[in-house]
Amino acid sequence: MDRNYHVFSAGRLERQDDTLRLVTEDGEKKYIPVENAEAVFLHGQIDYNTRLLSFLNKHGVAVHVFGWKDYYAGSLMPKRGQTSGQTVVEQVRAYDHPDRRLKLAKAIVEGSIHNMRTNVTYYAGRGHDFDEVIEDIDAAGERLESVTDVNEAMGTEATARKAYYSTFDAILPEGFRLDRREYNPPPNELNSLISFGNSLVYANCVSAIRATALDPTISYLHEPGERRYSLSLDLADLFKPVLADRVLFRLVNRNQIGLEDFETELGSCLLTERGRKTYGKAFEETLERTVEHPRLNRKVSYQYLMRIEAYKLKKHLLTGEPYEPFKRWW
Amino acid sequence: MTSSTTVGGSDVDPVSLLLASAREESVPEEFRVTGVMMQYYFVCERELWFLSRDVEIDRDTVSVVRGTNVDDTAYSEKRRSMSIDGMIALDLLDDGRVVEVKPSSKLTEPARMQLSYYLWYLKHVAGVEKEGVLAHPRERKREPVELTEEREKKVEEAIRGIYEVVTSETPPPAEEKPYCSSCAYHDFCWSC
Ligand code: SF4
Numbered sequence A: 001m002d003r004n005y006h007v008f009s010a011g012r013l014e015r016q017d018d019t020l021r022l023v024t025e026d027g028e029k030k031y032i033p034v035e036n037a038e039a040v041f042l043h044g045q046i047d048y049n050t051r052l053l054s055f056l057n058k059h060g061v062a063v064h065v066f067g068w069k070d071y072y073a074g075s076l077m078p079k080r081g082q083t084s085g086q087t088v089v090e091q092v093r094a095y096d097h098p099d100r101r102l103k104l105a106k107a108i109v110e111g112s113i114h115n116m117r118t119n120v121t122y123y124a125g126r127g128h129d130f131d132e133v134i135e136d137i138d139a140a141g142e143r144l145e146s147v148t149d150v151n152e153a154m155g156t157e158a159t160a161r162k163a164y165y166s167t168f169d170a171i172l173p174e175g176f177r178l179d180r181r182e183y184n185p186p187p188n189e190l191n192s193l194i195s196f197g198n199s200l201v202y203a204n205c206v207s208a209i210r211a212t213a214l215d216p217t218i219s220y221l222h223e224p225g226e227r228r229y230s231l232s233l234d235l236a237d238l239f240k241p242v243l244a245d246r247v248l249f250r251l252v253n254r255n256q257i258g259l260e261d262f263e264t265e266l267g268s269c270l271l272t273e274r275g276r277k278t279y280g281k282a283f284e285e286t287l288e289r290t291v292e293h294p295r296l297n298r299k300v301s302y303q304y305l306m307r308i309e310a311y312k313l314k315k316h317l318l319t320g321e322p323y324e325p326f327k328r329w330w
Numbered sequence B: 001m002t003s004s005t006t007v008g009g010s011d012v013d014p015v016s017l018l019l020a021s022a023r024e025e026s027v028p029e030e031f032r033v034t035g036v037m038m039q040y041y042f043v044c045e046r047e048l049w050f051l052s053r054d055v056e057i058d059r060d061t062v063s064v065v066r067g068t069n070v071d072d073t074a075y076s077e078k079r080r081s082m083s084i085d086g087m088i089a090l091d092l093l094d095d096g097r098v099v100e101v102k103p104s105s106k107l108t109e110p111a112r113m114q115l116s117y118y119l120w121y122l123k124h125v126a127g128v129e130k131e132g133v134l135a136h137p138r139e140r141k142r143e144p145v146e147l148t149e150e151r152e153k154k155v156e157e158a159i160r161g162i163y164e165v166v167t168s169e170t171p172p173p174a175e176e177k178p179y180c181s182s183c184a185y186h187d188f189c190w191s192c
Helices: A050-059 A085-096 A098-124 A130-144 A152-165 A191-211 A229-237 A242-252 A274-286 A304-319 B014-022 B033-042 B043-051 B104-125 B149-167 B178-182 B186-190
Strands: A001-006 A011-016 A019-024 A029-032 A036-042 A062-066 A072-077 A264-265 A268-271 A288-293 A298-301 B079-085 B089-091 B097-101 B132-136 B141-145
Touching: A001 A274, A011 A050, A019 A050, A019 A191, A036 A191, A050 A062, A062 A191, A072 A191, A085 A098, A085 A304, A098 A130, A098 A152, A098 A242, A130 A152, A152 B104, A191 A229, A191 A242, A191 A274, A191 A304, A191 B132, A229 A304, A242 A274, A268 A274, A274 A304, A288 A304, A298 A304, A298 B104, A304 B186, B014 B104, B014 B149, B033 B043, B033 B089, B033 B104, B033 B149, B043 B149, B079 B104, B089 B104, B097 B104, B104 B132, B104 B141, B104 B149, B178 B186
Parallel strands: A001 A036, A036 A062, B097 B132
Antiparallel strands: A011 A019, A019 A029, A062 A072, A264 A268, A288 A298, B079 B089, B089 B097, B132 B141
């Protein structure tokens, strides 16, 4: 039930009896098994009709549309298999309670800072001098303890992220320069790669949240309604360093993605179909990687970690038991 | 969220509350206990709390089907299923005894208590006294269960315990028990 299918080429996606069929522009036909699909990611120019959408809806398969600009364009979500008025009520209560909201927002930033820091120390161990960056990140982490509102927490995250991004130029080969983190649209290759990875993390968090009865529009760090599924933005912050950035470093440093995998159009630098395919494949492989979970006493996939995070949040909301953010422990 | 142990703000004994609810008398608050709730109370109070709050865990997970559905086919003799007040669903053997199938060797006591509760309910609500039999299909054994005075007390204690769990604002903390590994809430409790 948790498989993602990515469609990179342009063409038409249609219902063919009880399966999904992709007819590419040159007439090639591919079939996508729908029974075990969690979501279909559409990256190319894809035509579809309502017949297809109701079919996917019936099978509980989400569609994440990746277009242009910041990549993520939107999701077509099937009717939720689960709704729980009580969960939503508790979500809103926590949002409306300044202390509780702040606590959650801080926890998310704390986890996010921890996971960024882990990446920096990993590369520091591989011959880079990141002492100052680590100091800056730690200073942000300390400041976080005393922040008194959500905006400040947001600001602390931004400070840590800025320090974190300053390591990218050193970690990556010549030609990949961040200069400044910009999106909507991403102006250069590295910005573009970060955006693409982050949007994949975001979409997977949408799927993880959907598996619970949590309302994806009620969030704590981000302002609800800032984007459609703001709770996904909250969770995605925790996983971006672990998923998106690690994939990015690996692919670029191993020359699997190069400058030739981008094209610039009207000031936006976007991955080509080949580039998206390469990244998408590596990303899916990463989602399937497993790690021993210390409390569950079994191996869990990186993808399941996002699900776990949604459970943890829901558990906190329903039981009042403390929420501990995901911090990479391995 | 504050933890609360107040018994719903009423001084009424949960047992009387349950009986009054069952008899459709006017009560300060409805209180009903199903056989499954009785069973869960002895398996895991936390799970009982989740159940009472409709905490659904996962749209994909096929929830662990436990208890009375296990080994339904193990006995070929005729059984009549009946439901009383929508609260308890029991199986009667031809000889009139109430039968409860014991799901696994570990969960004997929860099954025994569920059966005892049925007998108690029949006696106090319907006014019929029945005997029960706990069936062990795997071992091809049966254990007669009688509603002794001692068992009645235990049922009533459990009803009070259940009342406390389900009216509490927070669930009892997770405690690692052998049953956890096969529980639908496992990842919910232990992902921390
Ligand atoms: S996992 Fe264990 S503690 Fe949690 S509800 Fe199930 S049995 Fe109870």
